[in-house]
Amino acid sequence: MRAIAITHDDVDHTGRLASLQAVSAAEVIAHELEAPRLARDRWREPPGTTMAFRLIGGVLERFYRRFQHSPVRVSRPVRDGDALPGGWIVVHTPGHTPGHTAYYHPGLHTLIAGDALRSTPGGQLRFPMRIYTEDSAAAAQSIRKLAELEPQVICFGHGPVLRDAAAPLREFAEVL
Ligand SMILES: [Zn+2]
Structure with missing residues (x-):
């Protein structure tokens, strides 16, 4: 498929x-x-x-x-927790938009974050662009939700891939 x-x-x-x-x-x-x-x-x-x-x-x-x-x-159309072919799980991450969705692969410990998060060229995590984020409180909650997954690899819509990502993501989520 x-x-x-x-x-x-x-x-x-x-x-x-x-x-x-x-x-x-x-x-x-x-x-x-x-x-x-x-x-x-x-x-x-x-x-x-x-x-x-x-x-x-x-x-x-x-x-x-x-x-x-x-x-x-x-x-x-999918919702939070739905399982997709290939082992990917739907993670509803509202905030940037109400229906924003990330995708997580537990076997690969890999997260496709979309615009729920950004990374800088130097590998720092950043909040999604606020002028395009419809609900900042929901976006922060979504980042905390992603941190609980403890992903090892995060792919972003904007910014380079981050490896060994679980600890930096947890630290970033804690100070939001
Ligand atoms: Zn966007």
Whole structure:
């Protein structure tokens, strides 16, 4: 079975999903709360209302609007704890978006974090970009939830892969 597992509906994560699905005929997996957003013909409105958003987000926003949102039907809506082929587990991580989902492989101790977390080029953990995070309290709770998995390897939407990740993630989650 071919499948494309989506963490969330943002232009830098699903910008060409409709084309990819068309050429691959793959199943599209996403959280049931994110599926309605994927089915729309427009991107979400960034939640930021701060000065930082008006300065930085405004520029990004004009850039993002140049990419059309092609509707995609999620063929397999999932929820927290669902088991996927290949040994992956759905980990609902709301905050950045309400239906944001990470994927964890217990056998490989590997986490696909999406935008629930970021890493810097130097390997430091960071909170998701706040101007695009709809519920910061939920995002912090999601990071604490990910820390409990004690992943050894974390792959991010933004930033290099982090190895030996369990301890740094636990320390990061503790000070949120
Ligand atoms: Zn995002």
